[in-house]
Amino acid sequence: xxxxxxxxxxxxxxxxxxxxxxxxxxxxxxxxxxxxxxxxxxxxxxxxxxxxxxxxxxxxxxxxxxxxxxxxxxxxxxxxxxxxxxxxxxxxxxxxxxxxxxxxxxxxxxxxxxxxxxxxxxxxxxxxxxxxxxxxxxxxxxxxxxxxxxxxxxxxxxxxxxxxxxxxxxxxxxxxxxxxxxxxxxxxxxxxxxxxxxxxxxxxxxxxxxxxxxxxxxxxxxxxxxxxxxxxxxxxxxxxxxxxxxxxxxxxxxxxxxxxxxxxxxxxxxxxxxxxxxxxxxxxxxxxxxxxxxxxxxxxxxxxxxxxxxxxxxxxxxxxxxxxxxxxxxxxxxxxxxxxxxxxxxxxxxxxxxxxxxxxxxxxxxxxxxxxxxxxxxx
Numbered sequence: 001x002x003x004x005x006x007x008x009x010x011x012x013x014x015x016x017x018x019x020x021x022x023x024x025x026x027x028x029x030x031x032x033x034x035x036x037x038x039x040x041x042x043x044x045x046x047x048x049x050x051x052x053x054x055x056x057x058x059x060x061x062x063x064x065x066x067x068x069x070x071x072x073x074x075x076x077x078x079x080x081x082x083x084x085x086x087x088x089x090x091x092x093x094x095x096x097x098x099x100x101x102x103x104x105x106x107x108x109x110x111x112x113x114x115x116x117x118x119x120x121x122x123x124x125x126x127x128x129x130x131x132x133x134x135x136x137x138x139x140x141x142x143x144x145x146x147x148x149x150x151x152x153x154x155x156x157x158x159x160x161x162x163x164x165x166x167x168x169x170x171x172x173x174x175x176x177x178x179x180x181x182x183x184x185x186x187x188x189x190x191x192x193x194x195x196x197x198x199x200x201x202x203x204x205x206x207x208x209x210x211x212x213x214x215x216x217x218x219x220x221x222x223x224x225x226x227x228x229x230x231x232x233x234x235x236x237x238x239x240x241x242x243x244x245x246x247x248x249x250x251x252x253x254x255x256x257x258x259x260x261x262x263x264x265x266x267x268x269x270x271x272x273x274x275x276x277x278x279x280x281x282x283x284x285x286x287x288x289x290x291x292x293x294x295x296x297x298x299x300x301x302x303x304x305x306x307x308x309x310x311x312x313x314x315x316x317x318x319x320x321x322x323x324x325x326x327x328x329x330x331x332x333x334x335x336x337x338x339x340x341x342x343x344x345x346x347x348x349x350x351x352x353x354x355x356x357x358x359x360x361x362x363x364x365x366x367x368x369x370x371x372x373x374x375x376x377x378x379x
Contacts, residue, residue, distance in 0.1 A: 006088040008149065009037040009098050011058050013204070014274025015299065016141065017042045018281050020092055022160035022302070023145040025051050027090075030150065035086070037061040044256045048165030065105040090149045091115040116148040123297055123321045130315050140298040161302050162281035166263045173256035181230070181251065181261055194228045195350070198262060198279065199248065200270035202234025205323030207292035207332055208272040209234075212244040217339035218269055219248050222346075230261065232275065266353075267346050271335075272323070276301050285349035287342055291334040292323045305352055307345040309337050 006027055010020040017038055027034050028051030036046050040057040047055070056064075060071050086109070089102045094116045106113040119138045126138075139147070142160040174182055199219050203209035219229045231248040233239055239252070251261060258275070262268070263282045270276035270286060272293040279286050280303035288301050290310040294317055300308050311317075317334050319327075327333075 004032045004087050005035075005085070006032045006090060006149075007035050007037060007056075007061075007086040008090045008092060009061070009102065010092040010145075011037070011039050011095075011098065012042065012093075014042065015277040016092075017045050018162045018164070018274065018277040019142050019160075019302070020145060021045065021049065021162045021164065021281065022142055023092070023149050024049070025163060026146065026155050026159060027149055028052075032088070041255065044167075044170065044259065045164060047169065048167040049163065062101050065101045067108075085109040086111050089113040092145050092148060094118050114148045116144055119144065119298070120321070126294065126296055127318050127321060130317070138296055138298045140300065140302070142302060144298065157302070161304075162277060164259060164263075164278070164281040166260050167256075170256045170260045173254055174260035177253045177257045178251065178261075181249070182264070194226060195266040196228045196230065196264060197222045197346070198230045198232050198251075198265040198268040198284075200232050200234075200268055200273060200275040200279065201240060201245075202237040203271040203273040203323070205292070205320075206325045207319060207323040207327065207334065209291070209335075210269075210271040210289040210337070211332075211335055212240045214335075214337070214339045214342075215240075215269070216244040216247070218342050218346075221339070221343045223247065230265070232258070232261070234273065234275070267350055269342055269346060270301075272299065280306060285346070285353060287345045287349065289335065289337045289342065291332060292317060292319045294318045297321070305349045307349060309341060309345060310334070311336055 008020065008024055008027070010017050020036070024034050024036060033053050034051065035054045035056060036052055037056045037058060038045070040059070043055050043057060046052045064070050089106050089111050091098050091102050091113065099115065102113055105111065122138050140157055143154065143157055146154045146160055171182070197219070199215050201209070201212065201215055215231070219231065222229050229248045230251050231240070231245045233250060233252040239245070253261065258278065262275070262279050262284060265279070265284055268276070268279040268284050268286045270279065270288050272288060272290050276286060276288050280301045283303065285305040286301045286303060287307045287309065290308055293299065295308060297318070300306070311334050314334055316329060
C-alpha cells in the first residue's frame with residue numbers, strides 16, 4: 001500500500017457531505033488512500049467514486065474506534081486490508097461526538113488528527129453585525145475542509161468542485177421508484193429533444209426555501225418553452241399544494257433515485273439546500289435563490305455554471321447562522337426574488353452550455369461518467 005492511509009469524517013448534513021467529495025478527491029490525487037465516514041443515509045453520495053477506498057457508516061466507525069472489529073468487506077475489493085491502521089484522521093464534522101471518537105483512536109494508534117475550523121464565531125458575528133464581514137471573508141466550506149485536510153498545500157476552490165457518479169444501484173432505484181423519469185423512458189427516447197428542468201423545492205429552514213408560488217411561476221415559464229419540468233419535493237417535507245405543483249411532474253424519491261434524476265437534467269433551480277449541491281456535483285447548471293443565507297457564510301454552490309440571486313440591501317440578512325422558520329418582519333422579504341429574474345438567469349446558463357459545446361437543439365447533454373465536469377453530447 002502506498003501513500004498515507006487517511007480517514008475523512010463528515011457525518012451530515014446533505015450539502016456538507018456532498019462538498020466533502022472534492023476534498024477527498026484532492027487527497028487521493030496527492031497520493032493518499034482515503035476512507036470516508038458518514039451517516040448511513042448519505043453513503044450513496046460516495047458510491048462509484050474511484051478515489052474512495054471504502055465508505056464507513058458512522059456506527060461502524062465509532063464501534064471500530066472503541067476497539068471493536070472492523071466490518072466484513074469483500075476481499076477482492078481494492079484496499080480491503082482493514083488491518084492496516086489509519087495514519088491520518090481528518091475530522092470535517094468538528095463536533096464533540098466526532099472529536100470523542102477520533103481523539104481516542106488517534107492516540108491509541110499514533111495517528112495524526114486534524115479538524116475543520118468551522119468559523120462558527122465569525123458567522124455569528126455576521127449575524128450580529130448584519131452582513132458586515134468581521135476581519136476578512138470567511139473561506140468557502142470546501143476551502144475550510146481543504147485547510148483541515150492539507151495544511152501544506154490547500155488547492156484552489158476550482159479543484160474542489162464536488163463530484164458524484166450514478167451507479168447501477170442508483171439506476172435500479174430510479175427504475176423501481178419512478179421508471180417514467182429515466183432518460184430511456186422519457187427525454188430523448190423519440191429523438192426529439194426536450195430539455196429538463198429540476199425545481200428543487202424546500203430547504204432545512206423556511207428562510208432558505210424559495211416560495212412554492214414563485215417556483216410555480218418559474219416552472220410555468222419553462223413549460224411554455226417546451227421544457228420537461230420536474231417538481232422535486234424535499235425529503236420528509238410537507239408536499240406542496242396542487243395549485244402550485246399540479247402542472248408539473250412531482251418527484252419524491254430516495255437519495256439513490258434522486259442521483260439518477262439529477263444527472264439527467266439540463267438545469268436546476270433551488271433555494272439554499274442540500275439538493276442544490278447534489279446538482280452541482282453532476283455538473284448541472286444551477287440557479288440558487290438565497291434568502292436569509294449570505295455568500296459570506298461560504299456555502300454557495302460550487303460548479304462551472306452557477307448563479308446566486310438574492311435581495312440586496314436588507315439589513316436583517318442574515319437573521320441566523322442556519323436560517324429560521326419564522327420571520328419577524330413577516331413574509332420573508334429576503335426571498336422576494338422575481339421569478340422572471342430566475343428564468344433569465346437559467347436561460348443564460350443554458351445558452352452558455354450550448355455555445356461552449358456547439359450543441360444542436362435536437363441533442364441533449366449527458367455527463368461523461370469518466371469525468372465529472374465535462375459534457376459528452378449524444379445525437
